Amino acid sequence: xxxxxxxxxxxxxxxxxxxxxxxxLPPTFSPALLRDRIRTVVVLMMENRxxxxxxGSLSLLEGRTDVDGLLPGMSNALADxxxxxxxxxxxxxxxxxxxxxxxxxxxxxxxxxDGFARVHESRYGAGEAHRVMGYLDxxxxxxxxxxxxxxxxxxxxxxxxxxPTWPNRYYALFASSDGRTGNDLIEEQSLPxxxxxxxxxxxxxxxxxxxxxxxxxxxxxxxxxxEYQRLDAFFDAAAAGTLPPFVHLDPIYGxxxxxxxxxxxxxxxxxxxxxxxxxxxxxxxxxxLVITYDEHGGFFDHVSPPQTADARPEFxxxxxxxxxxxxxxxxxxxxxxxxxxxxxxxxxxxxQHELDPLNERDDAANDLWSLCDRERLLAGQWxxxxxxxxxxxxxxxxxxxxxxxxxxxxxxxxxxxxxxxxTQQPELEAFADQHPSAGDGRRDGPAAWARIVARARALGxxx
Numbered sequence: 001x002x003x004x005x006x007x008x009x010x011x012x013x014x015x016x017x018x019x020x021x022x023x024x025l026p027p028t029f030s031p032a033l034l035r036d037r038i039r040t041v042v043v044l045m046m047e048n049r050x051x052x053x054x055x056g057s058l059s060l061l062e063g064r065t066d067v068d069g070l071l072p073g074m075s076n077a078l079a080d081x082x083x084x085x086x087x088x089x090x091x092x093x094x095x096x097x098x099x100x101x102x103x104x105x106x107x108x109x110x111x112x113x114d115g116f117a118r119v120h121e122s123r124y125g126a127g128e129a130h131r132v133m134g135y136l137d138x139x140x141x142x143x144x145x146x147x148x149x150x151x152x153x154x155x156x157x158x159x160x161x162x163x164p165t166w167p168n169r170y171y172a173l174f175a176s177s178d179g180r181t182g183n184d185l186i187e188e189q190s191l192p193x194x195x196x197x198x199x200x201x202x203x204x205x206x207x208x209x210x211x212x213x214x215x216x217x218x219x220x221x222x223x224x225x226x227e228y229q230r231l232d233a234f235f236d237a238a239a240a241g242t243l244p245p246f247v248h249l250d251p252i253y254g255x256x257x258x259x260x261x262x263x264x265x266x267x268x269x270x271x272x273x274x275x276x277x278x279x280x281x282x283x284x285x286x287x288x289l290v291i292t293y294d295e296h297g298g299f300f301d302h303v304s305p306p307q308t309a310d311a312r313p314e315f316x317x318x319x320x321x322x323x324x325x326x327x328x329x330x331x332x333x334x335x336x337x338x339x340x341x342x343x344x345x346x347x348x349x350x351x352q353h354e355l356d357p358l359n360e361r362d363d364a365a366n367d368l369w370s371l372c373d374r375e376r377l378l379a380g381q382w383x384x385x386x387x388x389x390x391x392x393x394x395x396x397x398x399x400x401x402x403x404x405x406x407x408x409x410x411x412x413x414x415x416x417x418x419x420x421x422x423t424q425q426p427e428l429e430a431f432a433d434q435h436p437s438a439g440d441g442r443r444d445g446p447a448a449w450a451r452i453v454a455r456a457r458a459l460g461x462x463x
Contacts, residue, residue: 025351041348045342048299054141066335079118089131119132140264169294173248175365194349210250223440329384347367
């Protein structure tokens with residue numbers, strides 16, 4: 001039985017929805033105005049980093065009082081009570097922390113957010129527990145920090161599910177995981193997606209991917225569809241000004257997606273290249289770029305996430321904060337405390353095009369249009385894209401081995417010679433193995449990464 005939104009919200013109670021959750025277009029922003037001013041929305045969803053891990057140093061090291069980040073004295077205790085303090089990350093590549101449904105709840109600990117070190121300890125031992133309390137600084141994430149300086153940093157962007165990749169990526173496109181708490185298939189076409197709504201309205205979309213696109217697992221989807229293209233085609237379309245109204249970008253899983261053990265600088269190169277491609281595109285005056293992460297990846301974040309509307313009670317609990325950046329010619333520099341989650345993207349696009357919501361979740365979500373400067377949007381006064389300082393990076397960082405050195409010794413995540421590098425997405429790979437396609441880009445992963453690096457250099461994003 002479908003529960004209507006009013007009944008659901010009444011049952012939830014106002015205490016579950018955080019302040020600022022009106023969720024509707026600002027009165028002065030009509031859908032027609034938004035369709036005229038912003039004609040392309042591009043979403044880049046990276047992997048497995050928390051807000052405090054990525055941006056917590058803005059408050060801790062840079063003294064930003066407007067950012068709810070890390071503060072001196074924050075720590076988590078080990079099983080024996082030993083406190084593990086927050087600290088600057090001491091290794092660029094670390095063992096993958098637990099970010100499962102159950103692990104996330106142990107980290108959350110009913111809102112205390114004091115279980116991150118213990119969960120990592122239980123997985124890898126006390127010698128590794130400090131890794132999840134590590135944070136990046138500006139030198140380690142130069143592109144993200146520059147974008148946060150110049151556009152909207154969303155410090156209340158929560159992942160949609162306190163769990164792993166697939167449920168969160170389902171919510172990013174379906175506004176539901178159909179009850180999946182792990183990386184499990186939705187085997188029947190039981191849910192509409194944002195792509196469904198766009199197709200029904202004859203609104204073009206595209207998903208550009210590095211090696212495999214996540215949504216290839218959706219029932220009825222195939223890499224043979226014209227909407228699925230490699231990342232090379234994104235850069236070409238941006239340069240030509242031919243990107244469709246909605247674009248979803250998948251990184252090269254296992255290489256530049258920011259999923260541990262990947263080197264964070266690889267993700268920075270991708271982010272910088274995507275921004276530069278749009279900044280130099282004829283579509284810049286009428287685009288919006290959203291950069292976020294599927295989930296927290298097991299890294300410490302001190303903010304207990306709120307609840308929201310969902311037809312399934314067990315999915316009303318949002319996951320931890322993730323980095324969220326909203327970028328565009330009408331977005332002014334700001335730190336937003338409005339509550340967003342991945343369904344905010346769906347809400348933004350569907351409201352812009354006056355399409356029905358997918359379900360209760362995206363219907364209740366705040367959209368992103370409030371981040372646009374009201375006066376400039378009404379007047380059509382867009383701002384040119386500011387140039388970012390190019391990333392100074394070495395080949396060792398660009399082509400860091402897919403592995404890490406830990407207290408347990410050197411860990412090598414490469415596969416056997418003659419096969420492609422691991423994507424860190426075994427369930428997605430298993431699906432691809434069962435559904436062979438000429439669009440499978442796994443063998444081309446290293447070459448695709450080299451092409452992106454070359455693009456980044458040509459765009460002035462890397463030196």
